[in-house]
Amino acid sequence: MKTVSDYIRTIVDFPHEGIMFRDVTTLFADPRGFRIAVDQMLHPYAGLEIDKVVGLEARGFILGGAIAHQLSVGFVPIRKKGKLPGATISEAYTLEYGEAIVEVHDDAIKAGEKILLVDDLLATGGTAEAGIKLVERLGGEIVSCAFVIDLPDLGGRARLEAMGMDVHALCAFDGD
Template sequence: MDSVKDYIRTIPDFPHEGIMFRDVTTLFASPRGFRMAVDQLVAPFAGQRIDKVVGLEARGFILGGAVAHQLSTGFVPVRKAGKLPGAVIGEDYTLEYGQARVEIHDDAIAAGERVLIVDDLLATGGTCAAGISLVERLGGEIAGCAFVVDLPELGGRALLERLGMPVVALCAFEGA
């Protein structure tokens, strides 16, 4: 297998009929594939000042922790509402089937810190846009947004780029 994309399996009709689910757990299970993905997520940001890596729940935690380790920086989780102890700030966002909310500790990012946001998959961009808002509300600056998979037809990259965000995706799949 020569590329990150080769390690990702597709599961038809999950979680709903007509959806082609891009399963990165097969990538994570392969030592070579996982190393390749982390190295490629880190490469565009090597040499830049990155103070924190923010991982979006849940697979962003796996990738974000590994990326933070490679960049020798801290890791901050952005979680679903009600999952973090202590004082938090939250952001609501729209899903294709309703509303959701993510939260971050209110002291997780200091003003002026440069933050890299990491997740496994970029679809509509709603979760990442909410994460960007949280970081910026705390005074952080976004260095970039990095993903393993982009689903371009769902418009997430376009949304993030309209927000002025640098976007890195290791591979793309057509369709939803």
């Protein structure tokens, strides 16, 4: 039987030399692989109170939407700066290759709501940390952070756990 990691393609030297890019589009394109990933991402949260799923741009939208649907809860996108039409709050963060800003609508999460944060990959944890900070600024409480892939050598899991976050990933790959 195939595991989630069997559906993930590795592209060498993308986006630049020395990087082993873990491509989840092959996982998403396979109906069985996608179902396995969504089901396994849901499993740790069975019976927990979750009010909304927050997905990080962009692949977190694909997973987050499917997970929110299965949990029968709302979905909130955290987007790159300038992509949301309403009033927003923003958070700057550092990426592996530079800096960026993400935003969320300022009315997307109510104080006290229980939030599951979702993305495809956990590398340095910068994007996830920015998302967590946005949720917390709106008064939401992060129940957990869920990822398909963890790259433990880049320290993201340790970074989020140091913030007191519960972190789940379906698989891990060594190196970049």
